[in-house]
Amino acid sequence: MSSYRQTNPAERRGFIAEMSQTERRTFIAAFGGWALDAFDFMVFTFVISTLGTIFHIDKGQAGMLATVTLLFSAVGGWLAGILADRIGRVRVLQGTILWFSVCTMLIGFAQSFDQILVLRALQGLGFGGEWAVGSVLIGEMVRTEYRGRTVGTVQSGWAIGWAVAAGIYTVAFSLLPDEYAWRVLFWIGVVPAVLVLFIRKNVPEPELYQRTRKQEVASEKPMSAWSIFSPRLLKTTVLSALLCTGVQGGYYAVTTWLPTFLKTERHLSVIGTGGYLSVIILGSFIGYLVGAVLTDRLGRRANLLIFAALSSVTIYIYTRVALSNEQMLFLGFPLGFAASGIFSGMGAYLTELFPSAVRATGQGFAYNFGRGIGALFPSLVGYLANTSGLGAAIGMFAGGAYFIVLLAAIFLPETKGKEIS
Incomplete structure (x- = not known):
């Protein structure tokens, strides 16, 4: 019995079961955001050959479509991080999810390679921002002893989103002609926007962030992004x-x-x-x-x-x-x-x-x-x-x-x- 009592409750019941309600809701929001982010991003990898046929895109242009999202996500991630330190983690997280969801949906209406390229770039801004802000939010919200497991488990949402993208791809291309199926996949990409409603209702700003911001306002010397x-x-x-x-x-x-x-x-x-x-x-x-x-x-x-x-x-x-x-x-x-x-x-x-x-x-x-x-x-x-x-x-x-x-x-x-x- 003594050894049982000395065991960390999180090891016996699972760390998620030991979370507070706020920690658990934040975990759900971050996990869901990353899984849906993965879905929106990985859909492209399944339809790239179809896009090549329909829009007569060569391999170089296809590579450009893949690279432009990652390059713009680098910019979006840093900008979202700067904003999250200024106006709040939760507010910016909602904005990035809405951004990449809408941009993904709009790709489904594209009529040319150039339109897809521009929308993929814009999608990247939100894609990069979502991880940067969501990871900070969950990292600040959960207690120290669970931080690694919690943030790491949130990362596993990528595999879930990837699997869902593969599954929906299989169904869509089995039931619909190729010229419509690829568009349906991108239209479904607007679904993550629903997560914003959950976040608005259930996820507060971390107390640590609120305390830091109050101290900065009181001192009138906020740290610059270049710090x-x-x-x-x-x-x-x-x-x-x-x-x-x-x-x-x-x-x-x-x-x-x-x-x-x-x-x-x-x-x-x-x-x-x-x-x-x-x-x-x-x-x-x-x-x-x-x-x-x-x-x-x-x-x-x-x-x-x-x-x-x-x-x-x-x-x-x-x-x-x-x-x-x-x-x-x-x-x-x-x-x-x-x-x-x-x-x-x-x-x-x-x-x-x-x-x-x-x-x-x-x-x-x-x-x-x-x-x-x-x-x-x-x-x-x-x-x-x-x-x-x-x-x-x-x-x-x-x-x-x-x-x-x-x-x-x-x-x-x-x-x-x-x-x-």
């Missing part, structure tokens, strides 16, 4: 941005080009099938959840180091070892597990690295700087592949990206258990 580049925070900002560049650059380099490599150079037919995609999504979901637990148990840096190493090993196997279709099907799980699990500790870590007055600004800049630079990795892999081969190019850029993760994690401080202020 993240002050001598006191410059090291943290630079290393955080490098960390996010490595995590996202590795992810984009692998997920963008690996299916093409396996199809064209390894001639594997399982790639692109529903079964293979399902295995990867399942691996991603489990990876997010395992990473969420590890980031609280072992620490923020340990989680990053473990998953960076796992990702490097997985990429080596994929690009250097001859594999059969059956082996590749099962190896989809460790690929999704490793590439996604590394993200679980990011939100909590960035929340704890920056002070409250510029937390959303710093977190928004670091994460979305990494996203902006990471968005260039697929193009760089493509150029290098012309001389070195696609497998070598993937390995070089992905391996280099995860090496950057290792260096940044080593030089950044451990923040596990830190009381944020």
